[in-house]
Amino acid sequence: MSSSPTPSAPFLLQTHALSGGPADHAVIQRLSFTWSAGLHWVCGDEGCGKTSLLRLLSGDLQALGGSVHMPPGGVFWADLKGPEHDQTTVQACWEQWRTRYPQWNSALLQELAEALDMERHRHKPLYTLSTGSRRKVMLIAGLASGATVTLLDQPFVSLDQHSVKTIKAFLREAAEVADRAWIVADYEAPDDLPLTSVLNLSAPT
Known part of the structure; x- marks a missing residue:
């Protein structure tokens, strides 16, 4: 794993000797890294721990060792892939998240819903949506949340080019x-976005 960058903006989120991942396969081993404000990328091969790291940073997954120092202002993480969300409408999802984030931006949500062609789906249950539209529900919420740190897992999968x-x-x-910090996990870091840091979980230690 690559080493921590020197923070170029106020400290936002940090891990110290973090270990974790699925109970039968701890994919993150003693990771120490600092994320300052800006756009950050977590990349690597299949199974290297990208999603597990985001879940550890959000508190959705319990660490096996080490610590995560959370910033004030909240961390946004969402996962709507499970069948337990199938009957929930798009609007209900957004309303649930709105109550959790004090800096929620309803005007931005409206703008994004229109730009990503999701306005017409507001009152549909998730099971009726395509994979791409279901992902847009999470993306719109994350972008509108106002959270200090927003975690996005493979945001471009199943999206059309306009989106x-x-x-x-x-x-x-x-x-x-x-x-604010944006931490995005995907297989490769893009060359057309201004990245503050890149953490390659497949890189040799």
Whole structure:
């Protein structure tokens, strides 16, 4: 794993000797890393621990060792892939998240819902949506949450090219915000976004 970068903006989130992952396969081993404000990428091969790391950072997955120092202002993480969410409507999902994040931006949510062609799906249950539309529900919520740290897992999978361009345009602007961090996990780091740091979980230690 690569080493921690020197923070270029106020400290937001940090791990110290973090270990964790699925109970039968701890894929993260003693990771120490610091994320400051900006746009960050976590990349690596299949099974290297990208999603597990995001879950550890959010508190959705319990660490086996080490610690995660959370920032004030909240960490956004969402996973709607499970069947337990199938009957929930898009609007209900957004309403649930709105109550959790004090800096929630309803105007931005509306703008994104229109830009990503999700306005017409607001009152549909998730099981009626395509894989791409279901992913958009999470993406729109994350971008509108106002959380200090927003965690996005493979945000471009199953999206049409217009939607990918829309999300990337948002991330380019978000990268310039001085008091928020965006941590994105995907197989490879893009060369068309202004990245503050890249953490390659498949890199040799």
